[in-house]
Amino acid sequence: MLFLHCRVVFQDSTKIRWTNAKCISLNQSWVRINQCRLKAIKRDMTVFNFNATFLHPTKDIEARYRVFKRENGYKPWLINMKYDCCRFLRRPYDTFGIFIYKLYKDFSNINHTCPLHGDILIQGFYLRTDLFKLPMPTGDFLLSTYWYFYGKPQFEVNVSFEFIENLI
Structure with a gap:
């Protein structure tokens, strides 16, 4: 009798990584951006760090994604x-x-309601494939966000990422 031991390892064939980050404060008297950068941790892992200071309490925040x-x-x-x-x-x-919030909530201090x-x-925000369940084609993408306080633009955050799905 011949027993063949076969071990199958399933790996996630999807890879997502940050490629660029750009943050601009449009109103320095309300928002000061202290840090906006990507940092390579490993060869295939890059994290996004963002630090901004809201200089006044804000109860009316609107975001355009x-x-x-x-x-x-x-x-x-x-x-x-x-x-x-x-x-x-x-x-x-x-x-x-909800999808965007679930991606960054574990890395953020935004865990309460307004006023902010x-x-x-x-800090240390990386894209996890287990949460990234949207069907997307392979390619380079840009997530552009504009933030408004009381109807006036305050800052923008633009992050680029690469989405690769190896089906073979």
Whole structure:
């Protein structure tokens, strides 16, 4: 009798990694951006660190999320949404917003409702494939976010990432 011992290891065939980050304060009297950078931890792992200071308590925060796909320059791709962040922090109400929040909530100090004031931190944020369940084509993407306080633009955060799905 011949026994063949076969060990099958299933690896996630999806790879996601940060490629660029750019943060701009549009109103220095309300928001000061102290840090916005990517840091390579391992060959295939890059983390995003963000540190901003809200200089005044803010009860009216709105965010506009847009996703672009790189094809001869960045072209709009599927998602262009605006959220009332204070309402969302009280009770999450949108599928894409919940998806984005679940990605960064473990790395952030944004764990309470408005008013937000003081340091806003996102430290060591990396993209985890176990939470990234959206069907996406392979390619380079840009997540562009504009943040408004009381209807006026305050800062923007643009992060680029590469999504690779090896099906072979």
